[in-house]
Amino acid sequence: MNISVVILAAGQSLRMGQIKALLPLPLGPSGADCSALEGLARLFRGQGLTDIVVVSGYHAEAVEAEARRLDLVTVRNPAPERGMFSSVCTGLSAFANRAAQGDTEAFVVTPVDVPLLRPLTLMTLQAEAEKDRARSGSGAPVLIPLFSGREGHPPLIPAAYIRRILAHNGREGLRGALATLPRRVLSVADAMILEDMDRPEDYERLQRLAPERGVLSPEEAWVLLRQRDVLPKILRHSEAVGQVAARFAERLGARREAEGRPAACDPRLAQAGGLLHDICKGLPRHELAGGELLDSLGLPRMARIVRDHLDLELPEDMPLSERELVCLADKYCAGDRLVPLERRYEEKMRHFADDKAVQAAILGRMARAQKLAERVARECACAPFAMAREVLTPAREPDRRA
Numbered sequence: 001m002n003i004s005v006v007i008l009a010a011g012q013s014l015r016m017g018q019i020k021a022l023l024p025l026p027l028g029p030s031g032a033d034c035s036a037l038e039g040l041a042r043l044f045r046g047q048g049l050t051d052i053v054v055v056s057g058y059h060a061e062a063v064e065a066e067a068r069r070l071d072l073v074t075v076r077n078p079a080p081e082r083g084m085f086s087s088v089c090t091g092l093s094a095f096a097n098r099a100a101q102g103d104t105e106a107f108v109v110t111p112v113d114v115p116l117l118r119p120l121t122l123m124t125l126q127a128e129a130e131k132d133r134a135r136s137g138s139g140a141p142v143l144i145p146l147f148s149g150r151e152g153h154p155p156l157i158p159a160a161y162i163r164r165i166l167a168h169n170g171r172e173g174l175r176g177a178l179a180t181l182p183r184r185v186l187s188v189a190d191a192m193i194l195e196d197m198d199r200p201e202d203y204e205r206l207q208r209l210a211p212e213r214g215v216l217s218p219e220e221a222w223v224l225l226r227q228r229d230v231l232p233k234i235l236r237h238s239e240a241v242g243q244v245a246a247r248f249a250e251r252l253g254a255r256r257e258a259e260g261r262p263a264a265c266d267p268r269l270a271q272a273g274g275l276l277h278d279i280c281k282g283l284p285r286h287e288l289a290g291g292e293l294l295d296s297l298g299l300p301r302m303a304r305i306v307r308d309h310l311d312l313e314l315p316e317d318m319p320l321s322e323r324e325l326v327c328l329a330d331k332y333c334a335g336d337r338l339v340p341l342e343r344r345y346e347e348k349m350r351h352f353a354d355d356k357a358v359q360a361a362i363l364g365r366m367a368r369a370q371k372l373a374e375r376v377a378r379e380c381a382c383a384p385f386a387m388a389r390e391v392l393t394p395a396r397e398p399d400r401r402a
Contacts, residue, residue, distance in 0.1 A: 001130055002051070003156070004104045005044050006091035007072075009037060009112040010057025010080040015199045019059045021112045022066055023203060026210045036115040036197075037063070041070050046298075047122045051104070054112075055091045084111070085173040092162050099159035105133070109174065110154035116192040116206060116213050117153070119298035121145055124188050124227075125156040132184075133158075141182040145193045148219065151185060152193025189216060189223040215301050217268055218242065221275040224297075234281050236336040242274030243391040244329035244338075245322070251380040251387055252320060270322040270329075273305035277326055311365045314372065320379060328376055328384060331369045338392040340385060341373055342366070 009021040016023075020036060027039030034042070037054065044052055053073050056063040057080025067074045077090040088109060098104045106129055110117070125143050132140035143156040155174075157165070161181050168177035192213060197203045216224065221242075225235060249270035253263030280289035291307030294300075305323045312327050314320070331344050345366040352358040373384050380387065 001126065001133060002103060002105045003049055003126065003129070004051040004095055004098075004107040004159075005049050005053070006088070006095075006107055006109045007037065007040055007052060007054045007112055008084060008087045008091065008109065009063050010055050010060075010077045010087040010090075011084070011111075011113075012058040012080070016113075016197065016203065017200065019062055020197060021054075021059075021063050023197070025115060025207060027115065027213075031211060035066055036112055037066055037072075038070055039115050040110065040112060040117075041072060043117060043119065043122070047119055047126065049108070049122070053091050053094050055087045057087060083170075083173065085168075085170050085177070088174050088177075089166055092165060095159065096162050096166070099162050104159045106156055106158050108154040108156050111196065113197045114153045114193070114195065115197075116195050116210055118190045118192055118213060120224075121188045121190040121193055123297065124186060125154075128186055129156050129158075139182065141184045142178050144178070144183060144185050145188045145190070146185040147188055147191050147193055147223070150194055152190075154193075157181075187223055187227070189220040189227070191217065191220060214299055215269050216272045216276070216299060218271045218275060221272040225275065225279060228279055230279060230281070233335065234278050237333055238275050238278050240333045240336040240338075240392055241277060241326065241329045242271040244332055244388045245274040245326045246271035247387050247391050248325040248329060248376060248380065248384065249322060251382060252325070252376070255380055264319065265322060265325070269301075270325050273302055273309075273322050273326040274329055276302060277306050277309040277330060279306065311368060312372075313368050314375070316375075320376065324372060325376070328369065328372050329388070331373075332385065332388045333392070336392075338385070338388050338394045341369060345369075 011020065013020050022035050024033040025036055025039055026033055027042065028034035041052060053075055054063065054067045055077055056074050057077035060076050064074045075090055075094045077087045079086055091109065095104050095107060125145065128143055140158045142161065144151050155178060164181065165177045195206060195209060197206050246267040249265045249267040253265045256263050276290065276294065278286065280286045280293060283289040287307055287310045291303040294303035294306055305326050308323055309327050309330055312324065314324055331341055332338055334344060345362055348362050349359055352362065377383050
């Protein structure tokens with residue numbers, strides 16, 4: 001599907017006091033700083049959306065120079081004082097003839113001051129647009145990303161609606177124009193669709209958020225789980241693992257800080273990793289399938305947690321991280337109830353009583369889990385089972401008298 005992109009960069013930036021399109025953010029390779037405009041261009045091109053137009057207006061020379069450096073096409077809004085909708089119309093007019101010829105089937109519109117969008121949002125919009133085109137053809141709706149009940153950027157708009165948007169009277173801007181069209185909101189696991197930068201304090205907040213674009217919050221993880229239609233019993237188990245992993249991370253971070261060291265362990269990342277560890281449960285090698293899925297969504301740190309949650313061994317000279325805490329938390333959770341570590345493996349041993357090779361592998365995994373539990377206990381100054389008991393109810397001991 002041929003999807004074009006309009007990036008709005010024509011604003012005066014009065015409240016910011018600097019040209020927003022040129023503000024540096026750590027969105028380049030390996031987290032290097034680049035301009036907000038370059039960060040967005042990298043995002044769209046990374047998803048195969050290479051037909052990009054940047055709308056300039058105020059500060060046109062500076063914005064257009066940066067666009068040329070990035071090999072981006074620009075169009076200049078001749079009257080940026082008329083507001084953002086005039087820039088929308090300037091950008092859409094650049095595509096009108098091509099849309100009429102079928103060269104552009106849809107487009108996304110985003111302001112340059114919403115620069116932290118995740119690849120997974122674009123992937124979700126693209127996939128749904130393909131489905132809608134197959135179902136509805138030219139009558140496909142506008143798709144608007146939604147997080148936590150709030151609509152964000154960027155909307156994906158079928159090119160068939162360009163003329164109607166250009167004919168809009170401008171009341172309530174693009175939002176008002178889209179309200180007159182068939183539209184559908186689409187939940188995405190991306191709070192960044194709501195994060196813009198109008199003032200210096202907003203920019204400071206986005207500078208802090210940008211390095212975390214590659215990980216999900218627990219709230220975002222829940223959205224992704226629901227999108228994947230994960231079974232309720234797996235959701236209950238995953239919630240339990242997330243709670244236990246977060247408790248481990250809280251205790252470990254507090255202990256490190258008490259010793260005068262950086263915490264270097266994020267309870268929210270541990271919780272989100274626990275929530276997602278079984279996202280592909282039911283597929284062959286579900287841990288690898290889950291890691292591959294999260295890698296494809298631009299979440300490599302979370303992919304590593306999920307990929308390694310079944311079994312791992314950490315060298316003594318390597319620090320504990322969220323990855324190890326999720327792996328261990330999983331071993332203490334039978335469904336959504338707390339069980340001792342040995343009991344989890346005893347159940348597996350009984351299940352494979354006739355397969356000595358599998359039992360040998362289980363014993364190896366149990367030994368590695370016990371070693372990890374001992375290290376967590378040592379570094380947290382508390383037994384893992386005791387920490388887990390603070391957030392989970394222990395399961396009842398099975399009655400084996402029969």
